[in-house]
Amino acid sequence: MKIFNPDSHTFSERHKAIYAYCELAYTIVDFSAAALFVIGSILFFSEATTYVGTWLFLVGSVLFGLRPTIKLYREFAYIRAGQYQKVSDN
Numbered sequence: 001m002k003i004f005n006p007d008s009h010t011f012s013e014r015h016k017a018i019y020a021y022c023e024l025a026y027t028i029v030d031f032s033a034a035a036l037f038v039i040g041s042i043l044f045f046s047e048a049t050t051y052v053g054t055w056l057f058l059v060g061s062v063l064f065g066l067r068p069t070i071k072l073y074r075e076f077a078y079i080r081a082g083q084y085q086k087v088s089d090n
Contacts, residue, residue, distance in 0.1 A: 003075045003078075004071075004075060008075075008078050009078075011078075011081075012081065012082075014081045015078055018077045018081060019074065022071070022077070026071070029063050029066050029070065030064075030067060032063055033060045033063035033064045033067075037057065039053075040052075040054070040056035040057040
């Protein structure tokens with residue numbers, strides 16, 4: 001069984017839905033992490049807001065760590081949805 005196949009999202013309507021939801025989650029997480037890093041960077045310009053900026057960096061880092069987790073979840077969801085025999089036929 002081959003995972004991380006770029007054509008996996010075309011196997012069925014269920015696979016297309018999994019792909020769409022995971023791409024949406026990935027984009028939201030990616031955008032949120034980037035926004036927190038930018039805001040955290042701005043907060044580092046003032047000594048009074050450095051503490052809050054540090055927390056924003058931490059949360060942004062956790063979100064960046066969530067990105068590969070979403071992709072791995074997507075692959076397991078594809079496996080649960082079935083039709084992975086098509087991959088071995090290629």
